[in-house]
Amino acid sequence: MLSVQGLHLWRGDRHVLRGVSFDAGSGQCVLLTGRNGAGKTTLLRAIAGLLDPEEGKVLWRGESTRATRDTFHSELAYLGHEPPLKGDLTGYENLHYGVGIRRAVAATEIDAALDRTGARAFADRATRRLSAGQRRRIALAGLLLANAALWLLDEPTTNLDADGQALVAQLIRQQLDRGLVVAAVHQGIELPAGKVRALELEAA
């Protein structure tokens, strides 16, 4: 479903992505590993279409993601380093607006997702008053609500305790039943061996 072919990308003088290629189908999880600065975030952003590679292309369901950008994005959920939450809004409101611009989402669905990620208890507080781990749980609820076939995750377990990390593994396993995941990670994630591929990136 996802095919990355020969991506080359420079940031200033640094040749960050040097011909990265891989294919991933539904039910597969690609784990990107590598030291800081190796280009994991850059690769995720390039796949998402936020960065323009100098060479190479990304195909989704056989079509270039540049050509079918909006359709590709409606099937993609991207979670970066910082959860995109507005400090003055409650977790609930953040999800209402954030997911709402992608697809119509009912209040009951939001509640169910918050339950699933263990964030229901604090979803009515302004997110600026929450801890980093709590904010991440709300962001994970948003990830669930997106109903996306492709998940691009940049260090999804940041700021989470042991329970939280187990939760992320669970959510990814669930997602693999209906789509695929590409995740940049520092430490391993508990996943069934058959479904995981590791891709190591080296710093330039």
Next chain:
Amino acid sequence: MRTPALTAARLVAGRDLRLAFRKPSQLLQPLMFFMIVATLFPLTLSPEMSRLRDVAPGVLWIGALLSSLLALEFLFRDDAVDGTLEQFALSGQSLTWMLFAKTCTHWLLAGLPLALSAPVAALALGVPAAALGSVVAALALGSLALSLVGAICAGLTLGARRGGVLLSLLTLPLAVPVLVFGADATRLAIAGESVLPPMYMLSAIVVLGMTLAPLAAAAAVRIGLE
């Protein structure tokens, strides 16, 4: 089911409005700035009302321009910092359309209140009461044009150092037509003549801005997100 564009725009506007009302001090600052600037001019010129009336168009419009430049800082900055702009770009919705919704909401929160409170400053500068309606109308249209053009410059300066001064440097030359026609409308209103010719020009600029500016702003934002 992908959200229809109109609903997405409503959500974008709704979020910004809700956020603004939770932090109302941020709204008041550009307004206060406008009032202070309008007060400084008589202090540096002359307290004679007849003399002030002559310079009132300039004072009102320069004050409005400077206040708009301040207000433009909060158009995209917070969204860029917390990743909301990135989510717009990844949402599958037209970024142009969502930025248009954001810019119009920004005008509702910054430009329109400025226009509506301008009579206070105008009266203090000797503008006759009969002219106030036209003054408000011209400032309302002009501030909308400034918000639209300013959105482009705000998008361009997302990735730049010391964005504030740079934003002003970029926006001021592009704001000249708005200043010229707006000040002319105010001058004609004070003189009791028809303000239609410059108001037509201002409206034309607003229409042009509405169609083209969000496109340029979206291009600028995508570049800034790289």
Next chain:
Amino acid sequence: MAWAWFHRFASPPWIYGFAQRWAPWFGGSAALLMLVALFGGLWLAPPDYQQKDAFRIVYIHAPSATFSLAVYTAMAIAAAVGLIWRMKVAHAVAAACAPIGAWLTVATLVTGSLWGKPMWGTYWAWDPRLTSELILLFLYFAYMALRAAIEDPAKADKASAVLAVVGVVNVPIIRYSVTWWNSLHQKATTKLLGDPDMDGSMVWPLLLMLLAFALYIAAVLLVRLRAELLRRERNASWIREVLG
């Protein structure tokens, strides 16, 4: 066929070679034409009936004004080409144009000011052409400031390209608004910086100067372009071959 030509233009080494070969020719012919034109304009042409010898500054002022705007347009076109077809060379051309255009604008303002002294008695008047030139100078400053403020070179190229295109669309609007503004307050009906009624002997040096300016600007642009390419491509292999 046409695409082959286009792609050659897109290749930095080819453009570098082109610039290296042709810059001296452009520069040399520009110098020659300027000498002839200035001889014709400063010596041969008779003094103007109204302005006496003061009008002679038009030989520098008019080409500077024309080209200050032409270079901005060229810069915007190059920037747009760079954005749409993602050509690095086009972005380099745009970057090279900016200082040239800015200096031309300064030259226009300075010569306009020097012309103003004998004409109106002051070094500055808010004449529509001079005012438009001043705003054009601000547009150039804005472009160069934006370029300087963005760290990543690729991002700086693209962002300033958007600014250049937005600017070029606004230039006619700005000029129109300045003319509008000026007509509101005009006391006399005479144009302040009117080009004098010129008879034949005054016109040909002007046309020659226009051509000379064009060649001179092309020469300077090619030299700057080479410097830009050197800076941008300094890690590429073709640079080492070219520099030996």
